[in-house]
Amino acid sequence: xxxxxxxxxxxxxxxxxxxxxxxxxxxxxxxxxxxxxxxxxxxxxxxxxxxxxxxxxxxxxxxxxxxxxxxxxxxxxxxxxxxxxxxxxxxxxxxxxxxxxxxxxxxxxxxxxxxxxxxxxxxxxxxxxxxxxxxxxxxxxxxxxxxxxxxxxxxxxxxxxxxxxxxxxxxxxxxxxxxxxxxxxxxxxxxxxxxxxxxxxxxxxxxxxxxxxxxxxxxxxxxxxxxxxxxxxxxxxxxxxxxxxxxxxxxxxxxxxxxxxxxxxxxxxxxxxxxxxxxxxxxxxxxxxxxxxxxxxxxxxxxxxxxxxxxxxxxxxxxxxxxxxxxxxxxxxxxxxxxxxxxxxxxxxxxxxxxxxxxxxxxxxxxxxxxxxxxxxxxxxxxxxxxxxxxxxxxxxxxxxxxxxxxxxxxxxxxxxxxxxxxxxxxxxxxxxxxxxxxxxxxxxxxxxxxxxxxxxxxxxxxxxxxxxxxxxxxxxxxxxxxxxxxxxxxxxxxxxxxxxxxxxxxxxxxxxxxxxxxxxxxxxxxxxxxxxxxxxxxxxxxxxxxxxxxxxxxxxxxxxxxxxxxxxxxxxxxxxxxxxxxxxxxxxxxxxxxxxxxxxxxxxxxxxxxxxxxxxxxxxxxxxxxxxxxxxxxxxxxxxxxxxxxxxxxxxxxxxxxxxxxxxxxxxxxxxxxxxxxxxxxxxxxxxxxxxxxxxxxxxxxxxxxxxxxxxxxxxxxxxxxxxxxxxxx
Numbered sequence: 063x064x065x066x067x068x069x070x071x072x073x074x075x076x077x078x079x080x081x082x083x084x085x086x087x088x089x090x091x092x093x094x095x096x097x098x099x100x101x102x103x104x105x106x107x108x109x110x111x112x113x114x115x116x117x118x119x120x121x122x123x124x125x126x127x128x129x130x131x132x133x134x135x136x137x138x139x140x141x142x143x144x145x146x147x148x149x150x151x152x153x154x155x156x157x158x159x160x161x162x163x164x165x166x167x168x169x170x171x172x173x174x175x176x177x178x179x180x181x182x183x184x185x186x187x188x189x190x191x192x193x194x195x196x197x198x199x200x201x202x203x204x205x206x207x208x209x210x211x212x213x214x215x216x217x218x219x220x221x222x223x224x225x226x227x228x229x230x231x232x233x234x235x236x237x238x239x240x241x242x243x244x245x246x247x248x249x250x251x252x253x254x255x256x257x258x259x260x261x262x263x264x265x266x267x268x269x270x271x272x273x274x275x276x277x278x279x280x281x282x283x284x285x286x287x288x289x290x291x292x293x294x295x296x297x298x299x300x301x302x303x304x305x306x307x308x309x310x311x312x313x314x315x316x317x318x319x320x321x322x323x324x325x326x327x328x329x330x331x332x333x334x335x336x337x338x339x340x341x342x343x344x345x346x347x348x349x350x351x352x353x354x355x356x357x358x359x360x361x362x363x364x365x366x367x368x369x370x371x372x373x374x375x376x377x378x379x380x381x382x383x384x385x386x387x388x389x390x391x392x393x394x395x396x397x398x399x400x401x402x403x404x405x406x407x408x409x410x411x412x413x414x415x416x417x418x419x420x421x422x423x424x425x426x427x428x429x430x431x432x433x434x435x436x437x438x439x440x441x442x443x444x445x446x447x448x449x450x451x452x453x454x455x456x457x458x459x460x461x462x463x464x465x466x467x468x469x470x471x472x473x474x475x476x477x478x479x480x481x482x483x484x485x486x487x488x489x490x491x492x493x494x495x496x497x498x499x500x501x502x503x504x505x506x507x508x509x510x511x512x513x514x515x516x517x518x519x520x521x522x523x524x525x526x527x528x529x530x531x532x533x534x535x536x537x538x539x540x541x542x543x544x545x546x547x548x549x550x551x552x553x554x555x556x557x558x559x560x561x562x563x564x565x566x567x568x569x570x571x572x573x574x575x576x577x578x579x580x581x582x583x584x585x586x587x588x589x590x591x592x593x594x595x596x597x598x599x600x601x602x603x604x605x606x607x608x609x610x611x612x613x614x615x616x617x618x619x620x621x622x623x624x625x626x627x628x629x630x631x632x633x634x635x636x637x638x639x640x641x642x643x644x645x646x647x648x649x650x651x652x653x654x655x656x657x658x659x660x661x662x663x664x665x666x667x668x669x670x671x672x673x674x675x676x677x678x679x680x681x682x683x684x685x686x687x688x689x690x691x692x693x694x695x696x697x698x699x700x701x702x703x704x705x706x707x708x709x710x711x712x713x714x715x716x717x718x719x720x721x722x723x724x725x726x727x728x729x730x731x732x733x734x735x736x737x738x739x740x741x742x743x744x745x746x747x748x749x750x751x752x753x754x755x756x757x758x759x760x761x762x763x764x765x766x767x768x769x770x771x772x773x774x775x776x777x778x779x780x781x782x783x784x785x786x787x788x789x790x791x792x793x
Contacts, residue, residue: 232417303345502561
């Protein structure tokens with residue numbers, strides 16, 4: 063009987079755990095909806111209508127079922143405690159009877175086995191939920207754009223950081239030049255035709271913008287003729303990309319109280335009633351279909367053509383339109399006809415933000431502040447930077463040369479328009495007209511290249527608040543299976559000097575031709591010579607050279623310092639969020655792999671590389687590529703003495719360094735002595751926390767380390783605590 067009883071108990075625990083796991087898998091396995099988008103939107107709209115008539119509240123399905131499972135686990139924990147108490151009672155009252163003692167021990171053993179199964183079930187379910195949440199959240203764009211109150215008016219926030227990787231002007235930016243263009247970058251490709259008025263004429267007539275305003279360097283996107291592999295242009299669709307003055311909004315007070323054009327505070331944001339109040343212009347969409355540039359002043363160059371006023375500041379709203387109806391507004395590239403934004407629960411659909419123009423026009427050309435590698439690094443022994451291998455430490459490094467898997471970077475002192483020609487994988491003749499180029503100095507051709515001496519690869523653009531462009535080779539490294547990301551590694555040509563070229567734009571009738579060279583958001587061509595003037599190409603082309611060796615760096619980056627520190631309390635809301643790494647970072651991955659979440663936080667966030675140095679000669683800001691600074695919308699106001707909400711910056715493992723290696727969260731290093739930020743206490747890093755984690759070899763990516771006091775591994779596990787030695791070490 064005892065054996066049968068024990069078997070029944072064991073079966074009970076197994077069954078309970080399997081039920082939890084099965085429930086999670088059945089409810090949350092991803093599936094594809096084959097119905098038309100209009101049907102899905104109608105269903106959601108009808109459900110929302112019915113829900114509005116009930117006292118029930120909408121809730122996230124993952125969270126709801128998670129709460130149910132948590133309650134079930136709590137009940138099982140109580141049952142476990144009761145079983146242990148009962149077994150203890152049997153043992154204490156056995157009076158030395160061997161049979162009763164055996165029965166009590168059997169109860170305890172089975173209870174412990176059941177508890178272990180419960181813990182394993184919880185771990186599996188948590189893993190499945192996290193995987194599904196990541197898969198459903200970012201990959202599909204189906205993130206509802208919440209509408210927090212903001213600074214006294216309703217603007218959408220959470221889409222910036224979840225759906226968008228950046229835009230300029232940024233939210234609430236003031237003193238924006240009147241001749242600015244508006245740039246928006248999405249995290250995944252979008253349908254270019256959703257931004258373009260396909261009914262527009264070929265030639266501009268009166269106030270009707272035609273295709274003739276598009277730059278000659280860009281292809282025109284028309285119905286049935288929108289080139290898939292080129293950057294494209296067309297008149298803006300004012301029903302999808304709306305830019306308008308605050309005082310043109312529907313319901314704007316025209317009498318008492320009189321409001322100025324820069325005053326949106328206390329006003330409910332609403333699109334203009336008259337479509338003619340939406341700013342006209344043309345849009346340009348990049349080759350990768352992720353970045354959209356809106357030129358609101360056409361190719362005009364007089365003050366009457368620009369935004370705002372020369373006499374007073376003027377605030378503008380930019381509204382990227384979403385459904386309803388389904389398929390309206392901005393759409394994904396795939397699946398065709400699917401809206402980028404989800405149906406909102408209230409307020410404007412899609413995403414919107416505000417900026418304010420000043421009274422001035424920007425006529426200052428952009429300049430290059432930094433290249434990585436720097437000019438002559440790996441060629442001249444006096445030129446040194448962090449891209450060089452160390453002959454005393456690194457394998458295959460007889461002399462100091464640039465690592466082969468180095469990402470090439472150019473940084474500017476202000477935002478510039480994204481590159482409209484980014485692909486040089488084919489090494490073809492038209493690559494010579496690209497705005498940015500990387501070539502083999504001696505004129506030889508890379509493997510697979512028959513046309514030119516260009517290095518096969520792609521330029522990555524629209525990153526780090528549009529101040530940075532990067533080049534990544536598409537040539538696979540020989541003799542390397544994978545990096546810490548578990549992916550292939552791509553290399554520059556070995557033992558070659560390379561030449562980088564950033565072209566200034568062609569200038570015709572005092573106007574820089576977009577698509578022919580580097581141009582800032584105000585349309586000023588690159589000042590490559592540094593003389594303060596935009597002379598156009600070739601006088602203002604910027605060139606530099608560096609030497610590549612044989613060494614390949616496979617060590618992943620690690621955190622040196624967190625500000626505020628993990629578990630910090632009573633943090634002032636004005637304190638910046640910063641993360642300092644031990645290696646320079648890939649700015650493109652910073653844009654896409656760092657997030658900010660928090661209790662009740664539904665505002666915008668924007669992680670970028672921080673500029674903390676100034677060039678002593680040019681006085682231009684130089685970015686510190688190992689420091690991430692996270693800009694964000696306002697945190698929740700908390701009265702003195704009250705407990706504020708918890709905020710959690712999240713750094714994903716796909717964050718990469720400048721040599722394509724993925725961040726490994728379990729690796730941490732003690733902050734460098736020359737850290738850019740002073741520690742608050744000289745005893746902030748006790749010697750006991752300096753574990754042997756610093757000595758992890760390049761191949762030991764999976765070894766977990768005990769974090770030091772500055773870099774605790776973020777965890778929601780209340781049982782987690784500090785350790786005296788690396789996690790996973792044998793007892």
